[in-house]
Amino acid sequence: MSVAVFFTALASAMLINNVILMRFLGICPFLGVSKKIESSIGMSFAVAFVMLVATLFTYIIYYTLLEPFDIEYLRIIAFILVIASLVQFVEMFIKKFSKGLYKSLGIYLPLITTNCAILGVAEGNIIIDFNSSYNFFGGLALSLTNALGAALGFGLIMFAFSAIRVRLDAQNVPKEYKGVPISLVVAGIMSLAFFGLQGLI
Amino acid sequence: MKRKQLLTRGFFKENPIFVFLLGMCPALAVTSTFETSLGMGVLVIFVLTCSNIVISLVKGFIPEQIKIPSFIVIIATFVTLVAMFTEAYAFELYESLGVFIPLIVVNCLILGRAEAFASKNSVADSAIDGFGMGVGFTIGLSIIGIVRELLATGQIAYGVYLPLGEPGFLFNLNWFIGGDFNIADYGISVFALPAGAFITLGFLLAMKNILESKRGEA
Numbered sequence: 001m002s003v004a005v006f007f008t009a010l011a012s013a014m015l016i017n018n019v020i021l022m023r024f025l026g027i028c029p030f031l032g033v034s035k036k037i038e039s040s041i042g043m044s045f046a047v048a049f050v051m052l053v054a055t056l057f058t059y060i061i062y063y064t065l066l067e068p069f070d071i072e073y074l075r076i077i078a079f080i081l082v083i084a085s086l087v088q089f090v091e092m093f094i095k096k097f098s099k100g101l102y103k104s105l106g107i108y109l110p111l112i113t114t115n116c117a118i119l120g121v122a123e124g125n126i127i128i129d130f131n132s133s134y135n136f137f138g139g140l141a142l143s144l145t146n147a148l149g150a151a152l153g154f155g156l157i158m159f160a161f162s163a164i165r166v167r168l169d170a171q172n173v174p175k176e177y178k179g180v181p182i183s184l185v186v187a188g189i190m191s192l193a194f195f196g197l198q199g200l201i
Numbered sequence: 202m203k204r205k206q207l208l209t210r211g212f213f214k215e216n217p218i219f220v221f222l223l224g225m226c227p228a229l230a231v232t233s234t235f236e237t238s239l240g241m242g243v244l245v246i247f248v249l250t251c252s253n254i255v256i257s258l259v260k261g262f263i264p265e266q267i268k269i270p271s272f273i274v275i276i277a278t279f280v281t282l283v284a285m286f287t288e289a290y291a292f293e294l295y296e297s298l299g300v301f302i303p304l305i306v307v308n309c310l311i312l313g314r315a316e317a318f319a320s321k322n323s324v325a326d327s328a329i330d331g332f333g334m335g336v337g338f339t340i341g342l343s344i345i346g347i348v349r350e351l352l353a354t355g356q357i358a359y360g361v362y363l364p365l366g367e368p369g370f371l372f373n374l375n376w377f378i379g380g381d382f383n384i385a386d387y388g389i390s391v392f393a394l395p396a397g398a399f400i401t402l403g404f405l406l407a408m409k410n411i412l413e414s415k416r417g418e419a
Contacts, residue, residue: 022395024230028309031225073285076303077277084270113269114307116226123303176410177403180222184403191396 006145013149016200019117020157021191026117030158030187031180033108040162044155046108048148050087051118055147057082058122059140063131079122087113121150161187207329211337218341219409223310227301228342229398233353235371236362238346240294242339244287244302246332248279249311253319253331255279260320272315273306280305294362310338349401353393355384 019025026047033043058079066072091109094102112118125146130139164186173182217223224245231241255275263271284302287295295302305311314334319327350357355375360368374384391397 024226024395024398025304027225027229031222073281076281076284076306077274079303080273080277080306081270084273113273114309114312116304116307119307120300120304123300127300174407176407176414181403181407181410184399184406188396188399188403191394191399192391195394195396 006142009142009145010149010152011200013146014153014156015194015197018153018157018194019121019150020154021187021194023120025120026115026154029108029111029115030161031183033111034158034162034165034183037159037162037166039108040158041155043108043111044151044158046112047115047117047154048151050083050090050109050112051121051147051151051154052144053090054079054083054086054118054122055125055143056140057086059125059143062126063136063139075123075126079119083118083122084113117150117154121147157190161190164190204326204329207326208333211330211334212340213337216337216341217310217334218338218345219406221310223313224308224338225402226304227308228345229395229402231298231301232342232345232349232398232401233393234350234362235343235346235357236359237294237297238342239339240287240291240363241298241301242335242342244283244298245305245308245311245338246335248276248283248305249314249335249338250328250331251279252276252311253314253327254324256315256319257322257324257327268320269312269316272312272320276311276315277306291362291364297362310334345398345401345405348405349392349397352389352401353391353397354388 013019017023020027020030029043029047034040061078061082062072062075066075066078087109091102094109125143128146130142133139134142161183165183168182168186177185211217215221218225218228227241227245232238252272252275256272259271259275280303283305284295287298287302314331318330322330347357351372351374355373356370357372358368359365359371375382378384389397392401
């Protein structure tokens with residue numbers, strides 16, 4: 001397996017199949033937490049962290065527990081439990097060891113359980129089935145690369161969108177479009193721009 | 202609150218999509234055609250009604266601290282059921298909804314109704330509330346789906362994704378034009394793309410605001 005495979009996976013997860021604009025995962029934080037630049041950065045870091053750890057755990061659980069025992073159909077329940085308990089655990093861990101980090105990330109952590117990007121990326125990695133084309137560890141590395149790319153793409157769009165939204169608030173928008181409607185139209189135009197990256201790889 | 206009001210309030214007045222902006226991910230992702238929107242809506246109606254019933258049945262036994270994880274497990278059980286059922290009986294729909302069937306678990310609407318309504322009210326009321334909100338969600342999805350499919354292709358097809366018999370058209374602009382002109386060649390294909398989903402929903406929300414302010418003046 002060469003470096004090019006990883007690079008392709010990273011670029012494709014980050015730019016071409018962007019989680020927010022192309023795959024519609026994580027729209028709730030995208031619309032809800034993007035009013036301020038700082039909060040969008042905090043949310044992005046929290047999501048990136050949980051996404052990577054969740055991908056690691058769900059991958060291992062799927063291929064060492066669910067698949068050998070032929071109970072793949074339980075994966076929705078297993079994955080959501082992993083994610084929910086992981087979020088709880090991360091919250092407790094950060095609270096104990098880093099007060100500063102807890103202050104900046106803490107409020108976003110409970111929201112992440114119901115962030116579809118986490119479950120969507122974990123589930124997506126299983127559906128792509130890296131394990132059959134590479135070995136267990138190769139598949140794990142590719143899944144993590146995919147999750148990292150998705151997290152970077154999420155952060156990129158959150159940051160860009162919150163910066164646009166701050167400016168948008170200062171503009172004279174027609175009153176029917178104020179707030180969410182104009183944000184959605186802006187997101188549509190961003191999505192159109194990202195559609196242009198489709199031919200990159 | 203009267204039962205009838207409980208049922209109908211989710212349809213328009215408290216519509217989950219247009220008023221509360223809940224469940225936005227499926228509202229954008231699966232609405233490229235009317236049929237997929239309707240299919241998604243039906244799945245959500247089923248999951249929401251069942252999970253509301255079960256949650257209101259067990260509401261006395263669950264300790265406060267593990268309330269949310271327990272709700273999620275109950276919801277995930279019904280989602281697994283629905284996913285298997287769809288795979289068996291409506292495979293085209295299953296393929297086209299893809300990852301968004303498992304993602305019904307994290308739909309804020311379902312957890313929101315469990316937390317805000319089913320964990321406090323009687324079984325019958327919770328069932329009615331779940332059904333009503335699910336229908337409201339379906340109405341919201343279908344409106345977006347109809348607008349997008351009509352703009353993208355000029356037609357509204359049926360029978361492609363849902364097992365409804367012979368594929369055909371519910372509505373086709375060709376019927377009104379006639380001749381050699383084929384409307385499908387002149388569709389605005391951007392509305393079938395992700396970009397079109399955002400823009401359509403943005404315009405529909407603005408339209409809702411305009412209607413509301415008109416009603417306020419009158």
